[in-house]
Amino acid sequence: MVNNEFRTCPDTGLKFYSSAENLLKVNAVAAVVFLLVGGFYGLLVGLTRWQAVHLLAADNFYMVLTLHGLNVLIFWMIFFEIAILYFCSSVLLGCRLATPRWAWAGFVLMVVGAVMNNVIVLQGASSVMMTSYVPMEADPLFYLSLILFAVGALIGCFVFFGTLVVAKAEKTYEGSVPLVTFGAITAAIIAVFTIVSGAIILIPTFLWSVGVVGEIDALAYRLIWWAFGHSSQQINVAAHVAVWYAIAAIVFGARPLSEKVSRTAFLMYIVFLQLASAHHLLVDPGVSANFKMFNTSYAMYLAVMASMVHGLTVPGSIEAAQRARGYSAGLFTWLRKAPWGNPVFSGMFISLVGFGFLGGITGVVMGAEQINILIHNTLYVPGHFHATVVLGSTLAFMAMSYWLVPVLFRRELVLKGIAKWQPYLFGLGMTGVSLFLMGAGTLGVPRRHWDIGFAGTGGITHEFPAAAYTMLALNGMSVILAVIGGAAFCVIMVGTILFGKKLGNQKMAEPCIVAPVTDEEYEANGGSAYAIPGTLVLAMVFFVSFALYYFINWKYLAETWGIA
Amino acid sequence: MSSLSPPSKKLWWNEPIHKTELMWISLVFVWGLIMTFMMPYWHVVGKQNLGTETYKTTPKAFQASTEAFVEQYTVRNEGPRNFPVVAPPAGGDVYMIARLYDWWPIVELKKGESYRFHLSSLDMQHGFSLQPANINIQVVPNYEHVFTLTPNASGEYSIICNEYCGIGHHLMIGKLLVVD
Numbered sequence: 061m062v063n064n065e066f067r068t069c070p071d072t073g074l075k076f077y078s079s080a081e082n083l084l085k086v087n088a089v090a091a092v093v094f095l096l097v098g099g100f101y102g103l104l105v106g107l108t109r110w111q112a113v114h115l116l117a118a119d120n121f122y123m124v125l126t127l128h129g130l131n132v133l134i135f136w137m138i139f140f141e142i143a144i145l146y147f148c149s150s151v152l153l154g155c156r157l158a159t160p161r162w163a164w165a166g167f168v169l170m171v172v173g174a175v176m177n178n179v180i181v182l183q184g185a186s187s188v189m190m191t192s193y194v195p196m197e198a199d200p201l202f203y204l205s206l207i208l209f210a211v212g213a214l215i216g217c218f219v220f221f222g223t224l225v226v227a228k229a230e231k232t233y234e235g236s237v238p239l240v241t242f243g244a245i246t247a248a249i250i251a252v253f254t255i256v257s258g259a260i261i262l263i264p265t266f267l268w269s270v271g272v273v274g275e276i277d278a279l280a281y282r283l284i285w286w287a288f289g290h291s292s293q294q295i296n297v298a299a300h301v302a303v304w305y306a307i308a309a310i311v312f313g314a315r316p317l318s319e320k321v322s323r324t325a326f327l328m329y330i331v332f333l334q335l336a337s338a339h340h341l342l343v344d345p346g347v348s349a350n351f352k353m354f355n356t357s358y359a360m361y362l363a364v365m366a367s368m369v370h371g372l373t374v375p376g377s378i379e380a381a382q383r384a385r386g387y388s389a390g391l392f393t394w395l396r397k398a399p400w401g402n403p404v405f406s407g408m409f410i411s412l413v414g415f416g417f418l419g420g421i422t423g424v425v426m427g428a429e430q431i432n433i434l435i436h437n438t439l440y441v442p443g444h445f446h447a448t449v450v451l452g453s454t455l456a457f458m459a460m461s462y463w464l465v466p467v468l469f470r471r472e473l474v475l476k477g478i479a480k481w482q483p484y485l486f487g488l489g490m491t492g493v494s495l496f497l498m499g500a501g502t503l504g505v506p507r508r509h510w511d512i513g514f515a516g517t518g519g520i521t522h523e524f525p526a527a528a529y530t531m532l533a534l535n536g537m538s539v540i541l542a543v544i545g546g547a548a549f550c551v552i553m554v555g556t557i558l559f560g561k562k563l564g565n566q567k568m569a570e571p572c573i574v575a576p577v578t579d580e581e582y583e584a585n586g587g588s589a590y591a592i593p594g595t596l597v598l599a600m601v602f603f604v605s606f607a608l609y610y611f612i613n614w615k616y617l618a619e620t621w622g623i624a
Numbered sequence: 625m626s627s628l629s630p631p632s633k634k635l636w637w638n639e640p641i642h643k644t645e646l647m648w649i650s651l652v653f654v655w656g657l658i659m660t661f662m663m664p665y666w667h668v669v670g671k672q673n674l675g676t677e678t679y680k681t682t683p684k685a686f687q688a689s690t691e692a693f694v695e696q697y698t699v700r701n702e703g704p705r706n707f708p709v710v711a712p713p714a715g716g717d718v719y720m721i722a723r724l725y726d727w728w729p730i731v732e733l734k735k736g737e738s739y740r741f742h743l744s745s746l747d748m749q750h751g752f753s754l755q756p757a758n759i760n761i762q763v764v765p766n767y768e769h770v771f772t773l774t775p776n777a778s779g780e781y782s783i784i785c786n787e788y789c790g791i792g793h794h795l796m797i798g799k800l801l802v803v804d
C-alpha cells in the first residue's frame with residue numbers, strides 16, 4: 061500500500077489519508093462495540109444495586125462489576141482516544157500517518173487484549189475489580205490481557221508522535237500545531253506516563269500470579285497502581301477538553317480567547333495532574349500527612365486551576381464567536397441562539413456543565429485530606445467519577461462522533477430525530493446516576509457491595525436510612541434512562557456506518573462545519589465580541605457553588621467523631 | 625482561523641491575555657491557596673485528622689496481639705456469632721482484626737474517651753467503614769495502622785467492609801458499642 065493516497069473532504073476541506081482513515085474507522089468502531097458491551101454490564105449493576113430488584117446473584121454481580129469497569133473505563137475510552145490522536149495528527153495537520161503497519165499492530169494487540177480480558181473475567185475466577193488489589197489474585201491471563209492492551213495503546217501513542225514529526229518535517233502546516241492537536245499531545249504524553257506506571261505494577265503482578273515473584277507488598281501496589289489508575293483518567297480529561305475546543309470550532313468557528321492561556325492550561329495538566337494521585341491514598345496506613353497535603357494540592361491546586369481555566373475559555377470562546385456573528389444582545393442571547401437541536405453541540409455543552417458542576421467540584425472536595433475520611437470507598441466515589449468520566453468524557457466523545465462518523469464514513473447520519481434527543485436523555489440519566497450514587501455515599505453506603513440489607517450474615521445487620529434505599533432505586537431508574545440513551549447512540553452510529561445514505565463526493569444536506577470567525581468579525585462593533593459577560597456570570601455561579609459545597613463538607617466533617 | 629488550525633498569529637505567545645481570563649485566573653489562584661491552607665489549618669484547629677502511625681506486621685503477630693487484648697479485657701460474649709465484647713480502659717489500646725469475612729472482636733467504648741486503635745488485615749485488603757459515624761479507613765495486610773478515635777455519641781455502630789475483598793464481601797460486618 062502506498063502511504064500517500066488521500067481524499068479532501070468536500071464538507072470540511074480536511075485531508076483524509078487512507079492510512080489514517082482506515083485506522084480511525086476501526087478504532088472508532090471498536091470503541092462503540094466496547095461501549096455497548098460495558099454499558100450493558102452497567103445496566104445489570106444498576107439493577108442489582110436497586111435492592112427491590114436485586115437482579116444478579118452475588119458472584120455474578122462482582123464479575124459483572126469488574127467487566128463494567130474495564131469495558132467502559134478502559135476499552136471504550138482508549139479506543140476512542142486513539143482515534144482522536146490519529147484525527148488530531150494526521151487529519152488536522154493534513155499529513156500521512158507515520159508507520160501505519162505499527163498502528164495496525166497496536167490496534168490488533170488492543171483488540172486481542174480487550175477480548176481476552178472479557179473472556180477471562182467471564183470465566184468467573186477473575187472477579188477482582190478493575191483495581192485488582194493484591195493479595196487478591198486473578199487468572200494470570202487477566203493481567204496479561206491488560207498488558208497486551210496497554211502495549212497496543214502505547215504503540216498508538218508513538219504512531220501519533222511519529223506523525224507529528226513527519227508533519228513537521230514535511231511542512232504540512234505552518235507555525236504552531238492547532239490548539240486541539242496541542243491538547244491531544246498532552247493527552248498522549250499523559251498516556252505514555254500512565255502506561256509505563258501500569259507496566260511497572262502489572263508485569264510484577266502477572267509474574268506473581270504465575271509464581272515467579274514471591275510476594276507483592278499491598279501498600280506499594282496501591283501506590284503504583286494509582287499512579288497508573290489516576291493518570292489514566294487524566295488522559296480522558298485532556299482528550300475531552302480537546303474535544304470541547306474542537307466542537308466549539310466546528311459548530312461556531314470559534315478560536316480560543318487567547319492561545320497562550322489555553323495552551324498553558326493544557327501544559328499544567330502534564331505538570332500538575334498526573335503525579336497527583338495521593339487522593340486515592342488519603343486514608344491508607346503508612347502515608348504521611350505532609351505527603352498527602354502536598355500531593356493533593358501540589359501546594360496550590362494548579363491542576364484544578366487548569367480545568368477551571370478551560371471551563372471558562374471553552375464557553376467564553378463560544379460566546380465571543382456568537383457575539384461576533386451578531387448574537388450580541390444581553391447576557392445570554394449567544395447561548396439561547398446556540399444549536400440546541402444539534403447533538404454535536406448539546407452533547408458537548410452538557411458534558412461541560414456536568415463535568416464542572418458535578419464531577420469537578422465533588423472531586424476537589426473529596427480530595428481534601430481530611431474530608432476524604434467521610435467519603436473513601438463509599439458510593440460517593442463512583443458517583444463522582446460517573447460525572448467526570450461518563451457525563452464528562454463519554455458524552456463529549458459521543459458528541460464528537462455525531463460529527464466525525466458521517467464525515468469519516470461519508471454517510472448521512474441516520475435517525476436524526478433520535479440523535480437530537482440522545483444527549484439529553486443520556487445526560488439526564490447519567491446526572492441521576494451520579495447524584496443518587498453520591499447521595500447514597502453520603503449516607504455511608506459502601507461501593508462494590510452486593511447487599512446493603514445484609515441478608516445472609518446470620519443476623520448481624522446495619523439499618524441504612526430509608527433514603528439510602530430510595531437513592532439506590534432512583535439510581536436504578538437513572539441507569540435505565542442512561543442505558544437507553546447509550547444504546548440509542550450505538551444504534552445511530554452502527555446504523556449510520558451500515559445504512560446511512562452514501563454521500564460519495566456530494567456535500568451533506570446541511571453544512572457540517574462553520575467557517576472560522578475572522579478578525580474583522582471579532583473587531584466589528586468596536587471589538588465588543590471580546591467581552592464575555594455571559595460566561596463570566598456562569599463562571600461566578602460555578603465558583604459560588606464550589607465554595608459553598610466545599611465549606612459545607614468541612615462542617616459535616618466537624619460533626620463526626622474525633623479522629624487523630 | 626479556529627482551534628482546528630494553527631494559530632493565525634505566529635507569535636501567539638506575545639498576544640495579550642484576555643481581561644476576563646486574567647480576572648478568573650487570579651480568582652482561581654486565590655481559591656487554590658485557600659483550599660491549600662484549609663488542610664494544614666485543620667491539622668491545627670480541626671478534631672478529625674487521621675493518624676498515620678504505621679508498623680510493619682504479619683498476620684500471625686497481629687493476631688497474637690489482638691488475642692492478648694481480647695483475653696485481657698473481655699467482659700462478655702454476644703451476638704449471633706458469640707463474639708467476645710471487649711471493653712478496654714479509657715485511653716487504652718484497641719486491637720481489631722479484619723479478615724474474610726468478619727471484624728473481630730466487638731469492642732465497647734465510653735463516649736467522650738479516646739482510644740488508640742490498631743487495625744490490620746489477616747488476608748486481603750479491607751475497608752473499615754464505621755456507620756453511621758461515616759468514618760472510612762483502608763485496611764492493608766502486613767501493616768498495622770494506629771490512630772485514635774473519640775466517640776461523640778453513644779449507641780450501637782456497625783463496621784462495614786467497604787473494600788471489595790472477595791465473594792463474601794457483603795457479609796463482612798461487625799459491631800462496635802459506645803456507652804455513656
Ligand SMILES: [Cu+2]
Pocket residue numbers: 289290291293336337339340
Ligand atoms: Cu485520581
Ligand SMILES: [Cu+2]
Pocket residue numbers: 750751785786787788789790793794796
Ligand atoms: Cu470486603
